[in-house]
Amino acid sequence: xRTEIATxxxxxxIDHLTEGIQPKNxxxxxxxxxxxxxxxxPADKEVLVTTDLLLEGVxxxxxxxxxxxxxxxxxxxxxxxxxxxxGTPKQITVSLGLSKRFCVEDMEELYAGIRLAxxxxxxxxxxxDTCSSYTGLxxxxxxxxxxxxxxxxxxxxxxxxxxxxxxxxxxxxxxGLQLLEREKAVLKGTDKDVQPDFAGKEYLLERQLKPExxxxxxxxxxxxxxxxxxxxxxxxxxSSELMHICSQSKVGCRVYEEHxxxxxxxxxxxxxxxxxxxxxxxxxxxxxxxxxxxxxxxxEKVADMxxxxxxxxxxxxxxxxxxxxxxxxxxELKAQGWNPLKNGGNTTxxxx
Amino acid sequence: xRTEIATxxxxxxIDHLTEGIQPKNxxxxxxxxxxxxxxxxPADKEVLVTTDLLLEGVxxxxxxxxxxxxxxxxxxxxxxxxxxxxGTPKQITVSLGLSKRFCVEDMEELYAGIRLAxxxxxxxxxxxDTCSSYTGLxxxxxxxxxxxxxxxxxxxxxxxxxxxxxxxxxxxxxxGLQLLEREKAVLKGTDKDVQPDFAGKEYLLERQLKPExxxxxxxxxxxxxxxxxxxxxxxxxxSSELMHICSQSKVGCRVYEEHxxxxxxxxxxxxxxxxxxxxxxxxxxxxxxxxxxxxxxxxEKVADMxxxxxxxxxxxxxxxxxxxxxxxxxxELKAQGWNPLKNGGNTTxxxx
Numbered sequence: 202x203r204t205e206i207a208t209x210x211x212x213x214x215i216d217h218l219t220e221g222i223q224p225k226n227x228x229x230x231x232x233x234x235x236x237x238x239x240x241x242x243p244a245d246k247e248v249l250v251t252t253d254l255l256l257e258g259v260x261x262x263x264x265x266x267x268x269x270x271x272x273x274x275x276x277x278x279x280x281x282x283x284x285x286x287x288g289t290p291k292q293i294t295v296s297l298g299l300s301k302r303f304c305v306e307d308m309e310e311l312y313a314g315i316r317l318a319x320x321x322x323x324x325x326x327x328x329x330d331t332c333s334s335y336t337g338l339x340x341x342x343x344x345x346x347x348x349x350x351x352x353x354x355x356x357x358x359x360x361x362x363x364x365x366x367x368x369x370x371x372x373x374x375x376x377g378l379q380l381l382e383r384e385k386a387v388l389k390g391t392d393k394d395v396q397p398d399f400a401g402k403e404y405l406l407e408r409q410l411k412p413e414x415x416x417x418x419x420x421x422x423x424x425x426x427x428x429x430x431x432x433x434x435x436x437x438x439x440s441s442e443l444m445h446i447c448s449q450s451k452v453g454c455r456v457y458e459e460h461x462x463x464x465x466x467x468x469x470x471x472x473x474x475x476x477x478x479x480x481x482x483x484x485x486x487x488x489x490x491x492x493x494x495x496x497x498x499x500x501e502k503v504a505d506m507x508x509x510x511x512x513x514x515x516x517x518x519x520x521x522x523x524x525x526x527x528x529x530x531x532x533e534l535k536a537q538g539w540n541p542l543k544n545g546g547n548t549t550x551x552x553x
Numbered sequence: 554x555r556t557e558i559a560t561x562x563x564x565x566x567i568d569h570l571t572e573g574i575q576p577k578n579x580x581x582x583x584x585x586x587x588x589x590x591x592x593x594x595p596a597d598k599e600v601l602v603t604t605d606l607l608l609e610g611v612x613x614x615x616x617x618x619x620x621x622x623x624x625x626x627x628x629x630x631x632x633x634x635x636x637x638x639x640g641t642p643k644q645i646t647v648s649l650g651l652s653k654r655f656c657v658e659d660m661e662e663l664y665a666g667i668r669l670a671x672x673x674x675x676x677x678x679x680x681x682d683t684c685s686s687y688t689g690l691x692x693x694x695x696x697x698x699x700x701x702x703x704x705x706x707x708x709x710x711x712x713x714x715x716x717x718x719x720x721x722x723x724x725x726x727x728x729g730l731q732l733l734e735r736e737k738a739v740l741k742g743t744d745k746d747v748q749p750d751f752a753g754k755e756y757l758l759e760r761q762l763k764p765e766x767x768x769x770x771x772x773x774x775x776x777x778x779x780x781x782x783x784x785x786x787x788x789x790x791x792s793s794e795l796m797h798i799c800s801q802s803k804v805g806c807r808v809y810e811e812h813x814x815x816x817x818x819x820x821x822x823x824x825x826x827x828x829x830x831x832x833x834x835x836x837x838x839x840x841x842x843x844x845x846x847x848x849x850x851x852x853e854k855v856a857d858m859x860x861x862x863x864x865x866x867x868x869x870x871x872x873x874x875x876x877x878x879x880x881x882x883x884x885e886l887k888a889q890g891w892n893p894l895k896n897g898g899n900t901t902x903x904x905x
Contacts, residue, residue, distance in 0.1 A: 231705075231707065234801070235785070236708075237601040238603070239599050239638070242600060248594060250679065252646045252648055252693070252695055253682065254648035254650055254684060256650050256687075259685055259687065282588040283588075296605070298611070332606060335611060336689070337688070343604055355587050433587070
């Protein structure tokens with residue numbers, strides 16, 4: 202079944218995709234259908250705004266990413282940025298650029314993923330914009346969230362002796378990407394019906410294809426009354442993000458290799474690919490876990506917290522940023538994190 | 554002079570482009586440099602959000618659009634959407650996707666245009682995101698504005714007997730586009746140093762390349778105490794926008810051909826191109842003028858207003874939407890407005 206987008210037109214397509222969307226949040230006064238969305242936030246809230254531009258061939262490869270997953274992930278990575286400010290995502294706008302390759306059914310899939318993410322995180326879609334593109338799929342999502350006034354957590358508040366915490370585990374999304382890229386290369390030119398065997402590697406694929414934002418961690422921190430001094434989400438790799446926090450907070454850090462949380466499947470895959478496991482966890486990217494610092498007085502509260510690991514501490518700036526290996530050696534941390542402008546992105550699809 | 558973007562990297566480029574940006578608005582608490590921007594609006598304000606995605610080859614053609622103008626226009630069209638809600642633009646975020654064709658100096662030009670627009674309209678740049686693209690230039694801008702609570706003007710408030718008003722004049726931006734397209738075709742294959750002669754057509758080019766948002770009209774309406782019942786900005790053409798207002802307000806309208814404001818240069822160009830002038834003014838698009846309705850009691854206030862023309866009135870829905878020609882005939886209005894999904898955009902650059 203393939204319905205050409207031209208049969209609906211721009212406005213018809215938006216109407217079709219956004220049909221039945223009902224605002225759930227009190228701060229959403231008017232959603233799709235006018236020159237702008239209208240929001241209303243009480244005076245004790247701060248309004249948080251983040252935006253992400255995703256381009257086919259650079260940020261995603263549709264040969265192995267299902268459109269529904271792509272929609273889900275595109276929304277969730279924006280929610281993650283709002284949680285990383287200690288806020289709650291409330292609204293998103295979605296702009297799409299589509300080439301003729303895409304039909305109405307494709308956009309239904311993509312939107313189904315976006316809507317699923319919005320339901321799961323209680324976020325309203327308040328704006329939609331669709332236009333034609335000559336070059337694949339472009340997705341631009343802006344997310345608006347709220348935070349309690351005075352409770353917003355920035356990257357620049359880490360203090361000497363603060364503890365460094367990370368949620369979940371690292372490197373799995375990167376390993377999932379390697380796995381998908383390998384299968385893509387293997388399957389090139391072979392029978393399209395061959396299904397790759399991902400048994401035992403489901404976690405890696407899920408981390409790459411359907412990441413979640415750590416709403417639960419923010420809630421747990423609130424519950425025990427811990428206010429992080431600095432926080433960000435890990436999208437470019439632990440090393441890169443740690444260096445952002447340290448440079449913006451004007452401090453140094455010590456991180457212990459043995460404490461970096463890594464899943465068993467990630468370790469098995471690194472072995473299979475003959476990659477250094479710690480390097481993968483430090484520089485892999487797309488983890489969407491939270492990296493945060495807390496005062497040392499909160500040690501017990503975070504040490505016992507489900508899904509949170511203490512990986513090191515903040516130091517004086519003169520000491521720099523270093524990794525302490527299992528055998529006690531000190532290495533300077535380097536942000537070799539995923540830099541899409543340096544290496545042309547994380548996929549290998551030249552299209553220009 | 555050409556500096557490759559890779560020499561700065563993603564973060565370096567953003568730092569470079571946004572250097573020296575200081576927030577001017579009280580509602581901007583924290584701009585570029587964290588996971589999200591932090592805004593704070595008082596409780597008597599509504600927060601307005603609009604977004605626009607611009608793709609090279611679809612929305613702009615760099616063979617005749619200078620990057621600085623493109624940046625200016627990309628920002629201003631978003632401001633226009635906020636004014637069209639009876640609001641004031643306050644913040645924007647800017648996401649860019651760049652292919653290797655672009656260098657640091659190109660991005661300086663683009664950003665110079667965006668920053669110029671932000672200075673002219675007193676708007677803060679609070680977020681920037683840059684990534685590589687395989688396919689030309691992608692610009693995604695989100696604008697946040699504020700409106701007085703209860704004073705926001707939607708498209709759905711027009712009432713029977715309301716007067717229909719439009720600011721400025723129509724069709725000039727479309728004629729400017731035709732002119733640029735013609736010169737591009739003429740110059741194809743000729744000496745690149747040949748400079749086209751645009752003497753006497755400056756206004757058309759300015760309307761196409763450097764449109765302004767009608768902040769002044771909003772201020773004039775406030776000053777005389779006129780609150781429009783419905784309003785939107787004209788981006789897809791008067792016909793299309795009138796039909797949006799009428800269908801969302803569940804009313805009809807009568808518009809008089811003789812009252813549609815058209816500049817002398819637009820008329821001359823239409824003659825030269827052998828185009829129907831009224832059709833150009835009705836369906837041209839990209840005017841970024843304001844279309845609004847006011848109660849008939851405000852007749853005198855708007856009739857005398859500089860830069861505003863009365864072009865018709867709102868009717869019962871049963872009467873439909875019609876244009877009354879100079880010779881008194883009635884034609885049903887049709888939205889043949891610029892639909893980028895139907896005709897593949899307003900330029901002719903196939904790139905896929």
